[in-house]
Amino acid sequence: MSAETTQDGTVVRRRIRTVKTASTAVSSWLIPTVIVLVGLLIWQLSSGTLIDDVFVSSPLRVIVRIWQFISTGAIFPHAATTLGQSALGFLLGAVGGIAVGNLLGLIPTLNRSFGPILTFFYTLPRIAIAPLFVIWFGIGAPFKVMFVMFVIFFMFQAATVGAIRTIDASMVNGIRVMGASRWALFRKAIIPQELLWIGTTVKVAAPMAVATDIVGEFVAANEGLGFLMRNAASVLDTTTLLAVVVILATLVTAFLGIFGAVERHLFRWNDTPPSI
Numbered sequence: 418m419s420a421e422t423t424q425d426g427t428v429v430r431r432r433i434r435t436v437k438t439a440s441t442a443v444s445s446w447l448i449p450t451v452i453v454l455v456g457l458l459i460w461q462l463s464s465g466t467l468i469d470d471v472f473v474s475s476p477l478r479v480i481v482r483i484w485q486f487i488s489t490g491a492i493f494p495h496a497a498t499t500l501g502q503s504a505l506g507f508l509l510g511a512v513g514g515i516a517v518g519n520l521l522g523l524i525p526t527l528n529r530s531f532g533p534i535l536t537f538f539y540t541l542p543r544i545a546i547a548p549l550f551v552i553w554f555g556i557g558a559p560f561k562v563m564f565v566m567f568v569i570f571f572m573f574q575a576a577t578v579g580a581i582r583t584i585d586a587s588m589v590n591g592i593r594v595m596g597a598s599r600w601a602l603f604r605k606a607i608i609p610q611e612l613l614w615i616g617t618t619v620k621v622a623a624p625m626a627v628a629t630d631i632v633g634e635f636v637a638a639n640e641g642l643g644f645l646m647r648n649a650a651s652v653l654d655t656t657t658l659l660a661v662v663v664i665l666a667t668l669v670t671a672f673l674g675i676f677g678a679v680e681r682h683l684f685r686w687n688d689t690p691p692s693i
Contacts, residue, residue, distance in 0.1 A: 474656040482660040492645075492664060499630055499642040500668065502558055506565025507626040514570040515615065518577025523607075528578065539571040543629060547636045556637035564633045565626050572622045573615065580614035581607060616680050623676070624669050631665070 457476045464475035486492035517535075521528040547564060554560040584607060634643025642661050649657035 470655075471653060472655060474659055478656045479659045479663060482656050483664060486660060486664070492642075492661075495640055495642050495645055496664065496668065498558075498640050499627065499634065499665075502561040502633075502641070503565055503626045503630040506562040506630065507569050507622065509562070510566040510569025510626075511573045511615075511619075511622070513566070514573025514575075515577050515611070517570075518574040519581070519607075519611075521574070522578040522581030532578075535571065535574060539575070543568060543632060544636075547633060550633070551637050556639070560637065561630050561633040561641075565629045568629045569622050569626050572618055572625065576614045576618040577611055580611040584610050619676060620673060623672060627665065627669055 460473065461476050464470045464473050470478075521532060521535075543564075546567075550560050550564045550567075554563055630641070631643035631646070634641040635647050638644040638647075642665055646658055646661050649655075649661070
C-alpha cells in the first residue's frame with residue numbers, strides 16, 4: 418500500500434468523523450431548539466385568543482417577569498433559600514443512604530431484616546407526611562432540610578444496595594484469589610460499581626430534592642421559590658408562577674449539565690460512560 422493511498426484513507430476518515438460530529442450537534446441542539454421555538458410561538462399566538470391568558474399567560478409576559486425578578490434582585494434570596502435547603506438535604510440524604518446501603522449490601526442478614534422496613538417508609542406518600550415534619554421541626558429551614566433528606570436517603574440507599582448486588586462474582590473471586598485484602602476488594606470492585614449507580618441516581622435525585630423542597634415550601638414557609646409559587650397561585654398570577662418555574666428548571670438543568678460534564682470526565686475508563 419502506497420503512502421498516498423494511506424494518506425487518502427486518513428483524510429476520508431477525518432471527513433467522516435467531522436460529518437458525524439456535525440450530525441450529532443444538529444440532533445442535540447438545533448432540533449430541540451426549533452421544537453421549543455415553535456412551541457413558544459404557538460403559545461404566544463394562542464394566548465388571549467384561543468385560550469384565556471389568565472390561565473396560560475404568554476411567553477413575552479413570562480420573559481418580562483423573569484427580567485424584573487433578576488434586575489431587581491428579588492428572586493435571589495428566594496432562590497438561595499430553596500437551593501440551599503435542597504442541597505443540604507440532598508447531601509445529608511446521599512451520605513446517609515450510601516452508608517446504610519453499603520451495610521445492607523455487604524451484610525445480607527441486615528438487608529433481610531431491615532430492607533422491608535425501609536421499603537415501607539419509602540412508599541409513604543410525601544405530601545401526606547409533610548405535616549408531620551412541620552410538627553416535628555417547625556416551618557423553618559430544618560423542616561425542609563429534613564424532609565428532603567428523608568426522600569433522598571431512600572433513593573441512594575436503594576441504588577447502593579443494587580450496585581453491590583450487580584457486582585460480577587467472578588471478578589470478586591479473582592481479586593480474592595490474588596490475595597487482596599477486604600479494603601482492596603472494596604476499593605477495586607465495589608466502589609467503581611457504586612460510583613456508576615450513584616452517578617445515575619444523582620441525575621434523578623437532584624431534581625427530586627428541589628421538588629421535595631418546593632412541596633415543603635408549599636406546605637409551610639415564609640420564603641423560597643415554593644413560597645413565591647404558592648402566593649402567585651393563590652391570586653391566579655400565572656405569569657409569576659410560570660416565571661418561577663422557568664427559573665427553577667433552568668437552575669436544575671444547569672446543575673445537571675455541569676454534573677454530566679464532570680461525570681463524563683471521571684468515567685472515561687468506562688466503555689459506555691453515562692451521560693445526560
